[in-house]
Amino acid sequence: MAIQLHWALTGAYIKGRAQGGVPAAQSLIRIMQFCNLRRSLFSSFSACCLTASKFRDGPADEDSFRRETVYKKAIEDRSKRLFTKRLSFDSKEIRLLFIVPNANSTGKMELLMANCDIGKAPSYLALSYTGGNPYMANQWTTPTKNTDFDRYLKATKVLVNGVEFAIKRNLLEALIRFRHTHSQKVFWIDSICINEADPVERTEQVKLMGDIYHQAEEVPIWLGEIENKVETQTALDLIRGMLRAFRSWYDANHQAGFRRRWDELIQMTESTADAIDQKKFWEWLQSECQSFFDGIHLESLGIRTDHRAWDAVRKLLSRRWFDRVWTWQEKERARHAIVYIGDRSILWAELRLSMLLIMAHDLSKTRLTPFPALRGREYLRVLDSLNIGRSPDLLDIMINVRHRDTQLKQDKIFGVLGAAAAYNEKPSNDVAHFSPLVSYGNLTTEDLYKEFSRYWIKDRGDLRALQACNPSKKKMAELPSWVVDWSDNTPSLQLSTRLYNAAKGTEVEVEHAHHINPDEIQLRGIRVDRIKTVCDDEDMATIEEKATKNSLKWDPWKERLLQQYAGMYAAGVRGKGLSASLSGNWLQAARQIDWHGVYMPTGQSMREAFWRTLLVDHDPYIAASTDQRIADEMEIHSVFNRWAWRRGLTRSLLPPTMRDRQPMNISFERWFETLQSSLMFKRFLVTETGLIGLAPSNVQVGDLVCVFLGGRVPFTLRENGDQYTLVEETYLHGFMDGRAIELANEGQLEISNFCLR
Numbered sequence: 028m029a030i031q032l033h034w035a036l037t038g039a040y041i042k043g044r045a046q047g048g049v050p051a052a053q054s055l056i057r058i059m060q061f062c063n064l065r066r067s068l069f070s071s072f073s074a075c076c077l078t079a080s081k082f083r084d085g086p087a088d089e090d091s092f093r094r095e096t097v098y099k100k101a102i103e104d105r106s107k108r109l110f111t112k113r114l115s116f117d118s119k120e121i122r123l124l125f126i127v128p129n130a131n132s133t134g135k136m137e138l139l140m141a142n143c144d145i146g147k148a149p150s151y152l153a154l155s156y157t158g159g160n161p162y163m164a165n166q167w168t169t170p171t172k173n174t175d176f177d178r179y180l181k182a183t184k185v186l187v188n189g190v191e192f193a194i195k196r197n198l199l200e201a202l203i204r205f206r207h208t209h210s211q212k213v214f215w216i217d218s219i220c221i222n223e224a225d226p227v228e229r230t231e232q233v234k235l236m237g238d239i240y241h242q243a244e245e246v247p248i249w250l251g252e253i254e255n256k257v258e259t260q261t262a263l264d265l266i267r268g269m270l271r272a273f274r275s276w277y278d279a280n281h282q283a284g285f286r287r288r289w290d291e292l293i294q295m296t297e298s299t300a301d302a303i304d305q306k307k308f309w310e311w312l313q314s315e316c317q318s319f320f321d322g323i324h325l326e327s328l329g330i331r332t333d334h335r336a337w338d339a340v341r342k343l344l345s346r347r348w349f350d351r352v353w354t355w356q357e358k359e360r361a362r363h364a365i366v367y368i369g370d371r372s373i374l375w376a377e378l379r380l381s382m383l384l385i386m387a388h389d390l391s392k393t394r395l396t397p398f399p400a401l402r403g404r405e406y407l408r409v410l411d412s413l414n415i416g417r418s419p420d421l422l423d424i425m426i427n428v429r430h431r432d433t434q435l436k437q438d439k440i441f442g443v444l445g446a447a448a449a450y451n452e453k454p455s456n457d458v459a460h461f462s463p464l465v466s467y468g469n470l471t472t473e474d475l476y477k478e479f480s481r482y483w484i485k486d487r488g489d490l491r492a493l494q495a496c497n498p499s500k501k502k503m504a505e506l507p508s509w510v511v512d513w514s515d516n517t518p519s520l521q522l523s524t525r526l527y528n529a530a531k532g533t534e535v536e537v538e539h540a541h542h543i544n545p546d547e548i549q550l551r552g553i554r555v556d557r558i559k560t561v562c563d564d565e566d567m568a569t570i571e572e573k574a575t576k577n578s579l580k581w582d583p584w585k586e587r588l589l590q591q592y593a594g595m596y597a598a599g600v601r602g603k604g605l606s607a608s609l610s611g612n613w614l615q616a617a618r619q620i621d622w623h624g625v626y627m628p629t630g631q632s633m634r635e636a637f638w639r640t641l642l643v644d645h646d647p648y649i650a651a652s653t654d655q656r657i658a659d660e661m662e663i664h665s666v667f668n669r670w671a672w673r674r675g676l677t678r679s680l681l682p683p684t685m686r687d688r689q690p691m692n693i694s695f696e697r698w699f700e701t702l703q704s705s706l707m708f709k710r711f712l713v714t715e716t717g718l719i720g721l722a723p724s725n726v727q728v729g730d731l732v733c734v735f736l737g738g739r740v741p742f743t744l745r746e747n748g749d750q751y752t753l754v755e756e757t758y759l760h761g762f763m764d765g766r767a768i769e770l771a772n773e774g775q776l777e778i779s780n781f782c783l784r
Contacts, residue, residue: 109190110222112142116231119145121239122220124187126202128210136185136202138192138219145235145242151213153243154201155357155364156348158218158434161197161251163345187219194218201249204367209247215239217353226467234465236353237360237445241298246361246375248354250346253369262339263371265331266381272328273384276319288315293376300449301359301379302419305410308383320387324395332396341405343368349408352431352442359446382406390647392697399700421447421457422483425511426495430518436472436503439513440479441465457487472514473505477546480510481539484548488535490738494521494756499725507546508753509783520708522756524739526645526656531765535737547750549782552735553767555759556714558743560616561726562591563710568724571708588706593671596622596637600672619713628718628761634664640719640760641711647701666698709758718762723755732759733781734767741767750784 114120120142127137143149160179182193185202194202198218205212221232240246253259277285292311296304312319326332348354358364364375386406389399411427419427424443433439440461448458460482464470483492492511501512536551570588591613598609599622609617626636639657646655657663709721714732722730722743731744731751741762743754770776 109140109187109192110225113222113225113228114142114232116234119235119238121145121148121215121232121235123148123151124214124216124219126206126210126212126214128206132203132207136199136206138185138187138202140187140220145238148242149213150244151215152209152245152247153215153240153357153361154198154217154249155240155246155354155361156198156201156249157251157351157354158195158197159347161249161347162254163342163347192219197249197251200252201247201367204249204370205247215243230466230468233441234445234462237356237448240357240360240445241362241449243361244363246357246364248348248358248364248366248375250343250348250366250368253371258339258342259368259371261336262343263368263373265336265340266373266378268328268330269381269384270377272330273316273319273380277316280318281315297362300446301361302411302424302446303450304376305379305383308380312383312387320391321393322395323388323391323393325388325400326396332398337400341401341403344405344408350430350432352428352433352439355411355428355431356442356446360449379409382409386410398696402700419450420455421461422489422491422495425479425513426491426519426521429495429513430516432516435467436514437467437470437475440475457482460486473503476503476506476513477510479513481541481548484509484535484550485537485539488537488737490535490735491521491524493735493738493742493753494524494740495519496753497723497755498753499723499755507548507784509548522643522740522758523645526643527739527763528765529734529740529763530736530738530768533736533768535735547782547784549780550735551778552733552738552781553771553776553778555732555734555741555762555767555776556716556718558712558722558726558728558730558732559715560612560619560713561710561722561728562595562613562616562712563724564591564611564613567591567710571724588703592641592706592711596634596667596671600634616711616713619717620719621717626719626761628766632664634668635662636719636760638664638667640721640758641702641706642698643705643721643758644760644763645701645705647697663698666695667702670695670699712757714759718759720757720759722757726754726757730754732757732762734762735781736778744781744783747784750782753783 114122121144122140122142125139127139129135129137179196181196183196183199184191185194185199186192195218198216205214217232217236222228274285277288281288288311292308296307299307331337358375361375366373366375366378383406385400386404388394388396389401389404389406421443424447425440428443429439433442444458444462444465447455448462461479464475464478480492480496483489493509495511496509497512497515497517498508500515500517502514503512506512530552538549539545539547567588591609594609595613595617599617599620602622620633620637622633622637624633625631626633629636631639642657642663644656646657705721708724710724710726712720712722712726714720718732720732720741722732726743727745729746731746732741733744734741741757741759743757744751745754767776771778
């Protein structure tokens with residue numbers, strides 16, 4: 028009741044200030060006393076009215092300096108009383124805000140704040156934003172004076188119940204916008220409504236954040252002010268153009284019409300998590316709209332295909348909001364979200380559908396547009412679910428949002444629990460296990476990360492946690508190699524567990540004695556072979572660095588990444604002058620391979636096995652929402668043969684039939700993109716017995732390739748006495764579907780223990 032009266036009287040306060048200054052404010056105070064508002068709220072609010080009216084709205088005179096001094100002293104005194112009481116977790120108590128309107132756009136930002144139980148709260152908006160620089164990630168470079176970086180990190184002051192309160196510039200810009208567009212709305216804003224100086228309250232409020240965003244009437248997603256009006260409008264026009272084209276097609280081909288079907292889907296997904304909504308919309312596109320993508324050409328639909336328009340979309344999707352873990356949870360739990368960029372806006376549901384349409388277009392086997400719309404798969408910054416064909420579990424979520432950042436390392440796990448709990452009718456056992464661990468004072472980040480990996484490997488028997496490890500990128504060097512360092516924001520490039528089953532028919536066998544040595548874990552597995560040659564050079568590392576730091580402009584370097592692979596294949600198949608076209612470990616690897624022979628583990632020709640290895644045997648085209656392997660009957664080497672000869676050899680060495688230039692078709696382009704993607708941060712290897720595969724860039728000669736029982740993929744290990752260090756997952760051609768287990772059952776390979784540290 029108190030908060031409802033509070034918001035009802037806010038209009039009287041505003042009107043009073045406009046009409047009568049001090050008398051009106053005093054009159055309002057008497058009304059508030061009569062209504063018996065909470066003492067703490069009344070004290071703070073009335074002091075705000077009196078002080079603001081007396082010292083700021085009063086006429087200037089010779090005592091103005093003294094009055095200003097008294098005003099500042101009053102602000103300082105009341106700052107200690109802003110958070111007078113810790114919010115009650117048992118009653119799910121939260122604080123809500125009201126933005127005081129001000130016709131002067133440059134006037135001081137004033138907010139009124141009060142407590143209430145979330146179940147009795149009035150309709151409110153839960154703001155989703157990023158605290159620092161809202162613009163592209165590549166603007167976060169070493170700052171110089173007067174840059175946007177400095178400007179957005181610098182705190183600015185607003186008034187909350189008359190108390191000066193520091194917030195970041197991006198939030199202030201959002202409040203200034205919403206002061207005019209949402210003047211009668213109530214807000215929840217985390218950095219103001221939570222006493223972050225109190226670790227107990229912060230811990231308890233974090234546990235409620237999923238409910239807070241889910242119960243909000245609307246979640247405004249603030250991407251920041253407009254940086255370039257033309258680019259922003261171009262991006263929004265292109266997105267809406269895609270939607271218009273699809274809506275026109277749907278209306279012409281379905282009797283019910285787009286609007287009716289759209290409303291049904293929105294109603295169906297109103298209370299579910301965004302990842303579940305993505306799945307339902309994706310299934311709808313696959314079941315009812317597949318013919319839209321057959322032979323699709325964007326230009327024929329009236330959609331711009333010039334690179335400037337799509338670069339504008341990429342730039343919009345590169346804003347910092349898409350890089351934060353907490354903003355991911357906020358949009359996951361939102362029932363209704365609207366994206367705001369300055370004074371422009373678009374429904375989140377529309378943005379999400381447009382990205383689904385773009386993804387379906389880019390993955391279409393029959394599209395006629397000569398290039399993918401978003402080569403870097405930037406649509407995943409909105410969709411953010413690589414497992415779009417099924418409901419993800421907690422580990423899926425952690426892997427999918429790994430590229431997102433947090434200020435505190437614990438929040439990489441804490442920040443997803445609220446959304447993960449909503450993926451089922453009741454929280455999963457995974458969420459139930461980790462929710463009690465949410466704390467900002469009792470558990471170290473190192474112990475939290477160890478417990479996460481231990482739980483998935485030992486309790487769940489799931490080695491995907493090992494696949495997520497990237498020891499060469501660890502920011503927390505003290506972590507054991509088998510523990511995932513979630514503070515590493517390197518995007519997940521791991522092999523799909525839906526494609527492979529390296530230890531088919533077995534279960535994980537693990538021992539972990541936490542009380543003896545929490546840094547060690549023992550797994551049973553099979554030693555397959557030792558690595559003899561690794562193909563690497565300095566150029567590859569340089570190209571990968573360019574791709575990481577400047578993803579929008581690294582296209583000219585893509586083909587250079589494949590130069591050596593093409594040269595090794597062409598020279599090997601040609602069989603002459605290997606030393607003339609190759610050098611170093613590339614020459615050594617080429618000499619180890621019998622290019623005209625048979626690859627024994629699969630029975631394929633060596634040339635076929637080579638290209639399937641570089642593609643990790645993954646078909647880039649999709650059927651519905653299921654990843655698929657390259658069909659056995661397909662001769663994939665014929666797709667790359669001509670390109671490899673022309674790219675790997677000089678013109679004088681080419682056969683006459685290879686010398687004429689031919690345009691690349693769309694089918695080849697799609698395979699080519701998959702090849703580039705699969706080889707990023709990977710190195711081609713040859714083992715002592717002639718097996719070939721792809722391993723992470725930190726692999727070394729002498730490392731072991733092993734298959735752990737219950738694992739979906741092989742792993743590379745490095746011996747360290749009687750212990751092993753995990754290097755990373757590895758693709759070993761011919762050993763991705765249970766061959767190691769078969770050989771062990773036949774007595775040709777041995778199952779043994781591996782102690783990882």
